[in-house]
Amino acid sequence: MATRESSVREPRTGDAPVAEHAEPAQPATAAPVAEQGVEAHKAEGSTIQLDVAALGEQLMGRWAESRRASRELMRREDFHRIPTDDMHAQRERVLGQLGLLVAHGSVHRAFPKEFGGEDDHGGFIASFEELLLADPSMQIKSGVQWGLYASAILHLGTEQHHQAWLPDALDLSTPGAFAMTETGHGSDVSAVGTTATYDEASDEWVIHTPFRAAWKDYIGNAALHGKSAVVFAQLITRGVNHGVHAFYVPLRDENGDFLAGIGGEDDGLKGGLNGIDNGRLHFSQVRVPRTHLLNRYGSVDENGVYTSPITSPGRRFFTMLGTLVQGRVSLDGACVVASKLATTIAVRYGSERRQFDDGDDNEVVLLDYQRHQRRLLPRLAQTYAMSFAHEVFLEKFDGVFSGRTDTDSDREDLETLAAALKPLSTWAALDIIQEAREATGGQGFLAANRLTQLRADLDIYATFEGDNNVLLQLVAKRLLTDYSRSFAKADAGVMAHYVADQVNEAVMHRSGLRRLVQSVADFGSTARSVGYVRDTASQRQLLTDRVETMVAELAGKLRSASKLPKKDAAALFNRHQNALIETAKAHGELLQWEAFTEALEKVEHEGNRQVLTWLRDLFGLGLIEKNLAWYVIHGRLSDHRAQAITDYIDDRLLPRLRPHALELTDAFELRDEHIRADIATGQERARQEEAREYYASLRARGLAPIDEKDLLAAQKKRAV
Template sequence: MSQLTESPTSPASIPVTETPAAPSVPIAPAVDVALLGEQLMGRWGDIRRTARTLAARADMKRVEGQSMLEHRERVMGQLHALVTEKAVHRAFPISVGGNENHGGNIAGFEELVLADPSLQIKSGVQWGLFGAAVMHLGTEYHHKKYLPGIMNLEIPGAFAMTETGHGSDVAAVGTTATFDTHSGEFVLNTPFRAAWKDYLGNAAVDGRAAVVFAQLITQGVNHGVHAFFVPLRDENGFLAGIGGEDDGLKGGLNGIDNGRLHFTDVRVPRADLLNRYGDVAEDGTYSSSIASSGRRFFTMLGTLVQGRVSLDGAAVVASKLALTIALTYGSERRQFTAGSESNEEVILDYQRHQRRLLPRLATTYAMSFAHEVFLAKFDGVFSGAHDTDADRQDLETIAAALKPLSTWAALDIIQESREACGGQGFLVENRLTSLRADLDVYVTFEGDNNVLLQLVAKRLLTDYSRRFAHAGPGVMAQFVVDQVNEAAINRTGLRSLVQNVRDFGSTARSVGNIRDEDSQRQLLTDRVQAMVAEIAQHLRPASKLPKVEAAALFNSNQNALIEAARAHGELLQWEAFTDGVHAVGDEGTRQVLTWLRDLFGLSLIEKNAAWYLIHGRISGQRALAITSYIDDRLLPRLREHALDLVAAFEFTPEHLGASIALGAEKQRQDEARDYYRAQREAGVAPVAEKNIGRSERA
């Protein structure tokens, strides 16, 4: 083999002095606002934007200071505008002029909260509850007879389920519908005061009909709660046998005419039983395609889950609105000369202000991503694409998990945003006080939040017991064993991991381990599973106890059940947020969202640090390290991107409607700074008394 040789004078032999490479400076990540906005708008982004265009119109927006009667009249007029704009037909059957677009329909209605929550809820009563009950619980006969009038608002209606004495316990309502075989009619009665239908939108003034939920009794047998189409009023007022009252002024949502209804021997034609799941023949014989009365009841109620879907989504939109106002104001309002003798600091630069708002921004992003998953699940069920019994049960569980978390969080976020804006936040013109008042009731209607979380906990216990019904103590002790498949994750949100959660020891490593995505998942998942396993062990004797003792045992674990369900809902949100991060193509945006996701996950662990410490999942050192990492690393990083993160919500000035988020505060602050700067430059600024002695000493 020959060798390649070089002569002494060849270029390769001449020493070359290389210029040292400039040290690499990491490029700070930037948020692609347009890309992120498109992702947040989700699958039905075009419908959301169409709804927002409508919500931005002056005639659709709330007028502050109106009387209750004026507000009600305005909102009813706005409902007619929704009909004119064909904004109400999307979910209804094609046979009556609808589009059968269930997910898009909910997405559009959620955005109406930007105009006025009263408008969003009253439209939801008319088309999402009253109309949807006729659509989902009725048959083709009811669709053709009633849906066109419901859709075009010729038949304003109420959804008469809740009673003064029974709200969340629908199965125990007192109103009865007894079949009279001689007349072929049902006889509707409210036998006592607590059975009056209450808190019903459209009942006090506008409603001409209602879907009334009552105990169906025929041939001496109570077949449980069924729904009936019942006319209420004509141009002269209530029809014979029907009475009612106005609920009057409320703590919020006063554009809705909530009222009470009661019935005395009201005759309802047999054909007006909404009989998709249960029917009565002319001779009074009852029949149903669902043999189990319990399963039949939950199937009927499950068709009406869209109310919880829309409340979850509206709470997310309202949270985004509040944070956009508060973070914009915080980036412009100046207070105290902490780091300068002359310039006051922007309040969002203070760590405490960041602590107040940025974790709530992270929560809002988690809620937003989770809602899109929830909405897609809802659309899959109601479009028929994924409509098995398991799918419907999963949808009901997700609804019962997410609606409480988002509505509670919305109240917290709006209130903290109000306080973060000081006196300006208390002015009605800046929207936050009215928004807080209107969303207050979201936490109790369409299911009280605590009751809903109890339903989630029961589902978790059911899944747990099915898996471990015949397991011995050794298997029970190793509950966290292996990774479950994606289908199971979608159903329950529970993940089993390869190893038990353990603390990794040194302080130096603690933050790095917790910051890792898999470690966050491990800690959040293990908490849910450990809580469910512990409760299951406590309740294990219940099946062998007398009813009274079993109920007492369950009651003694009720709070733990609700806390486990809350943890499960938070895990669902974290998983959805993480999936959303992975879906981002832009590297800078993905990095910022990762920090925001970490803030959400670590804030959950920090909030529940006592549980993790008591159960030996983390050490005291690690708990301290989590707080330090949030304060010293995540908050400063995210502070630089806060305005971009809210800009991605795509709100226009017409949507915000708050002067402090539209430049008024910046103008005031700039004027003040210019004034003092001019004084200093002209040498006419007075000397502060505290500086006189200092100057003399110098």
């Protein structure tokens, strides 16, 4: 095993002074953001005043102090990604930056006080998410080291393991790998091929890779830096397989060479995150002491007898995996940060760049185009929704991990929340960054403006820490379980009532009666027909009703599954797999909407409340518009109301929000050192001003050439 001396990392750059601790959090009545070194724009064309500082404070959330401390550190150049570094340089730099994080005391927070930590789970995740601003590779490599490797020792191991291995994991003396995924098994962890077989004779585990598909793969720290690993393998003792458990396995000696029986490969260049040395590992009858089983949820004694505090192998497995939910929490939060960065860049450029004239010889600012607003403002609304939803998620996570609210049902809720939000936010971040890239044209394609690299790095977020499509199926299954539970409790009367409701509804929908009534009431008044969906209660009703109806429909279709042989039940589920996933998405979107709405209710400043209400409406109506066919087919919206939603977005919400777009991104409180995109830090404005002054000066001096068109028009006039 590595000695501490051999792997302590020194900061790569010198001794630039840096605040060891965060600046104190800004109170709600903070100084204008401009004084904090953050851009402060004023709305033109709106009479509403925003309190950007208060809005920023709200977005920062409960762990504002941790976030701000982390952001302050991420302003330092020695944490920033260097775009032109090749893979090798990136890997070394990021490893050095992990050492810097240790030096700045940024990594212990989530760990017990006895190991120098603060038992502060929410604060740890919050500060960790902000690392993305400097380099997503650094964020994820930190995640491997402290969020996965060290956390597995903490949560799956027991006292002896903590004492033995946590200190070196925390201070990076032992860079570690989290060896769970295999080439042949990613999302289906329970089927990994690696085995850990107990050998009574030597009182050791024999870790073994039986075939190529069972090689550990995509493992961060595996290609180069990992000295040890937490290896997930099928625990076999006395001829029985007790399922997947975690084992502590030293990987490399002091020279960085693999120990006997261990081999591996470099995953090589990837689509992004090349600051992480992902690689493959395989084990040929590698022996470790019996005590290297991380035995919080399952132990083996010297006779090979297995015991566990959790009797059901299924529940035990999910409990073990559940301790790793923080990966999903932090990816969700990182995507919020990335979306804030991308929208800031695109909105700033869109507020300065001009293209095509307005019919009056003035070139139009991009964000004054309706299409440009349609592209950016709903994504800004989504970023806000994701930010508020993440705060709810983080609260839940902190409650469970601090033990404050840690019942089985809390843990179940937390996992469902993770499985619902992580897919939505990882996909949304890719979409938002891509739209920002396209909305900034050729500039957006240059490395100097960061968007392409950000997207490349975040690409894998959609499929790691649980493939999005797999996670959403977990959500759907939970929704179905809850649904069937509510029936199990229902007495016959309630059941009959429910069935009657369903029948009535079916009749109503099929004949189009409900819609027809609505149509008549709406007739002729767009304002009134949209008035209905504009208010909070109606949006909630529409969004909730869709989720509930989809769940009920699915439950009806899958009702027979419990009576079928396993294989036929699986086939039945598969025939509705797409609907399952769409239902889970609808549920996740509702959670985001509820979080946004809840945040809205806390806003005290009148201007903020007004603008945030429009933004929430844009988010909510956008969800309804996206699924408009469902609402109309199911009789929830009349044709007229359905059409009015699009008109209301285009004609009312976009023009109202447009003047506040810059302020809404100012509230993200990103400084120039976080943004680091040429086009978002003043360059474009200077270019536009210079060009306008040039033409103005030409005209003033009578040196502007006449346009051939104007000449021809003048000649025609003379001829007449």
